[in-house]
Amino acid sequence: MAGTEAAGEETAQEVAAAREEAAGEDELFVLTAVLLTPAQFPAVLGDDFxxxxxxxxxxxxxRGYGLVLGQDGTGARWTVVVDDVSLVAVAIASWxxxxxxxxxPPERSVVAALxxxxxALxxxxxxxxxxxxxxxxxxxPDGLLLTPPDTEQWGPAQRRLGADEIARQWATWRDQLDEQSDSKTFEGSEGALHPQVRRVIDALHGYVANPPPVGRVRSAFASGEARTLRADGPGWSFVARTDDIAFLLLDDEPGEILPVGRGTELPGLLESLDKLAARPS
Incomplete structure (x- = not known):
C-alpha cells in the first residue's frame, strides 16, 4: 500500500507539473497594445475601420477593440483581441x-486569439x-497567421504607414518644405494641379458629398485649435492640418511625398472633411 501511495503522490506531482507547464505556455507576456476603433486603428490593416x-x-x-500583442511561454507571437477598449486605452496612455x-485583460473580454x-516589434x-x-x-486556412508588411516593398500598407508618420512628425516634415512649395503644387485652379493631386482632391470632395465607410477620414488633436486629418482611398493617402497644407502619398509614386498648398480650395475642403471625420472619444 505504501508503494501504491508513493506512486500516487508521484503521479499527482507529475500531473501538477504538466498543468503548470501548460499554463506557462498559455500565459501571454504582454509587449504592447494598440486600439482598433473607427478613429484609431493600425494603418497596415486597411483604408478604413x-x-x-x-x-x-x-x-x-x-465600439471597437483593443489589440494586445505578446508572446506565450514558448516565445510564440500572439495577438489577443479584447472588447474592453477603455482598459487598453488606459494602458497605452500610462505607457x-x-x-x-x-x-x-480578463478572459471574459477576450474576443479572439490570433x-x-x-x-513589427x-x-x-x-x-x-x-x-x-x-x-x-x-x-x-491561408492568411490565418498575422505578419507585418514587408518594409522593403512599396505598397498600400507602406503608403498608409508613411502618412501616419507624417501626421506624427508634422513639424519636421513641414520644415523640410521650401517656402514656395505651397504655391507650386496647389494653386486652387485645375490647370495648376498635378493630375494625381486633382484626382485625390476630387475623391475627397466625393467623400464630403457621400460619406465613405467609417474611419476612412479621421481627425486628431493638433496644436492650438487645429486638427490633424488623415484620409485614405484606392491608391492614395492624405494627411493635412486644418490650419496648414496637406501631403499626399500614392501607390503609383513609390516613396514620393506630394505637398498640397492651401490655395483657395483646400481650406474649405479640410473644414468639411473635419466635420465628417471619426474622432477619438
Missing part, C-alpha cells in the same frame, strides 16, 4: 507617460525563447 476589422476576421463593431501598467503580430519578453511564429495545424 471595416476593412481593418475584416483583415483580422472581426465583425465591424464601432506613453512612462508609467508602468500591468495590462491583464497567431502572429500585424505590426523590436522588443521581446524576457525569460522566454525569441519571438517566433506559432506552429499551426496543417489544415489551417
Amino acid at each position: 471595416p476593412e481593418a476589422c475584416g483583415a483580422l476576421g472581426l465583425v465591424s463593431d464601432e 506613453d507617460c512612462g508609467m508602468e501598467y500591468d495590462l491583464s 497567431p502572429g503580430w500585424p505590426l 523590436a522588443v521581446a519578453a524576457p525569460g522566454v525563447p525569441e519571438p517566433h511564429d506559432p506552429e499551426l495545424p496543417d489544415d489551417s
